[in-house]
Amino acid sequence: MNEKIIILNTGGTIAMESDELSSAVKPGIHQPLHALINRLKQYAPVEMQDLYNLPSPHITPQRMKELSQTVHHLSEDEQVQGIVITHGTDTLEETAFLLDLTLTTDKPVIVTGAMRSNNELGADGPINLLESVRTATHKKSWNRGTLIVFNNEIHAARYVTKTHTSSVATFKSPSTGPIGSITKRDISYFQSPFRQEVYQIQGNHHNVPLVKLVAGFDPSWLEFFLNQPIQGIVLEAFGAGNVPPAILPAINQFIKKNIPVVMVSRCYNGYVQDLYDYEGGGNQLKKMGVIFCNGLNGQKARIKLLVLLDAQIKIEDYSPHFSF
């Protein structure tokens, strides 16, 4: 029988407190989320577990994989009907996407956090957590991949990104919009995440840098990585997928060394394509063997590349895994 909702705490502002004099925000001695348990129990049988108490800039892909393992084991318990993870918002989208790519469960897995710390006026943590628990108990939340509940909205892990440094409405899905909304009375879904792909990972570590291109990019900045122990590289290129011609030789060398070069756009929205046929244009990059990634921003394309490497997918088969 499916009964409890497990809340797994990992840290973030939702678990922090603001100093009354300096207003500096940091983790306290106690985990303040435990004080909400009785309130949450009015909505569902919840059980809270503390996994980490880390600001999310301290979360690494290794920790994300550990979290995925923990969620996997919890989801196999037939007493558990859903799992809610509290997490810092800075890297929340990366953790949520790694979970989305690696978890096989069809039970609801929800990631949430807060922009205001626990003791600030207008703290958004308690309402985000409550709405996450409600979403996790909802029968329509099954089989939707990893979800992000924030500010009365439900987003798919694949499409969501943090867009504002302080607004409580920070999480947006630029290409698709939210997939559902939460009111005091109900939870409604109005679209389903388009694709659910799951990879079996080994838990191995890989080095994959993300490099943002800028006008006048000095090729030596990229050449640096030719002598580093990296297994892949993600480029945030211009517009529809174009790069400065000066970096073409370095890109060629990565490809010759069998290091996958994945390209996303640094634009907030849209597609990379083999459109422009000038030096450094997408057309040329495609012919060189650059892998075009659509529907993901740079940080998520990097997570995907880490997962593909760890799942031991052959590099020559990567392209379809990066199409929208």
Ligand code: ASP
């Ligand atoms: N810096 C914080 C973190 O990600 C931000 C937050 O949680 O909202 O841990």
